[in-house]
Amino acid sequence: MIEIDGSWGEGGGQILRASLSLATLRGVSVRIRNIRASRPNPGLAPQHLAVLKAFKEIFSGSLQGAYIGSKTVVFTPGExxxxxxxxxxxxxxxxxxxxxxxxxxxxxxxxxxxxxxxxxxxxxxxxxxxxxxxxxxxxxxxxxxxxxxxxxxxxxxxxxxxxxxxxxxxxxxxRPLSMTSPGEVKEVRVYSYTQGIGRDVAKRMAHSAEEFFKGFNVRSVVEEGRGVSPGAVID
Structure with a gap:
């Protein structure tokens, strides 16, 4: 069994996710302790518990210590x-x-x-x-x-x-993938999305991005949707 100290580095949820992923790839059991030790509310939060349950179900695994607030879990992957x-x-x-x-x-x-x-x-x-x-x-x-x-x-x-x-x-x-050179910028794509706050916000965000990338070939996609929480994002 591999032992992982969840307080290492930034001590967040990524250590848990990466440990589960690599343990499943190798087919070995893993014990993760001090989960999210560097966070104001250490231990498993709902999103981390969902990760554990997903690995257990999808990969036929066994799981110990999976509950909200738990600071130690043991996972054994299956097929x-x-x-x-x-x-x-x-x-x-x-x-x-x-x-x-x-x-x-x-x-x-x-x-x-x-x-x-x-x-x-x-x-x-x-x-x-x-x-x-x-x-x-x-x-x-x-x-x-x-x-x-x-x-x-x-x-x-x-x-x-x-x-x-x-x-x-x-x-x-x-197949091998080599990305040693950034290459030539042929196009800049801007994706601007809002929900619950109006399409005009998405348009303004896209316009600001177009101004920032003036001189490049810019293609913008502006979208508005519906959801349970309002929000905006631009990529």
Whole structure:
């Protein structure tokens, strides 16, 4: 069993997520202690509990110490299974961070997997939906992995309510990916989105970005949607 000190470094939830992901990839048990020790409210919060339960269900694992406020958990992964799963964080906890943690092990599945994640899609201290779909997944596909995602609803703090669907469809064709040069900027894409505060806000944000990137070939996408919490995001 591998022992992980959750207070190391910034002592946040990322240590928990990364430990679960790597333990599942290696097929070894992991004990994580001092979870989120550097946070004002240490221990498992609802979004971290959702991560643990997702790993237990999707990867046929066993789990000890999984409750709100727990500072120590033990996880033993099982087989990577195919199928359809629904994970509801229940708050505005980040769906993209959860997807980041799940995907390395999901890509080992020999069967199709679809995971529906509900919670926040555009929240502080986490990748936005656009970054996840247009940068992270784009890079995985360039590396030869068959993975897709769609957003059904956007979710903002405090209530979340967003929903994304991540689909992994083997077989994959992994290949080396070299990104040693940034290359030439051919186009700047601006994605401006609001919900509950008016489309004009999205337009103004996009206009400000266009002014900032004046001189480049800029393409803006302005969208307005509906959700349980108002919010705005620009990428």
């Amino acid at each position: 990577v299974r195919g199928g359809r799963y629904v994970v509801d964080i229940g708050t505005a906890g980040s769906t993209t961070l959860l997807a980041h943690a799940l995907l390395p092990a999901l890509l080992r599945s020999e069967k199709d997997v679809q995971v529906i994640l509900r919670g926040g899609t555009d929240t502080r201290w986490a990748p936005t939906w656009i970054h996840f779909s247009e940068v992270f997944l784009y890079t995985l596909r360039r590396a030869g992995y068959s993975v897709e995602a769609e957003v059904r609803r956007r979710g903002f703090y405090p209530r979340g309510g967003g929903e994304i669907v991540v689909s992994v469809n083997p077989p994959h064709s992994p």
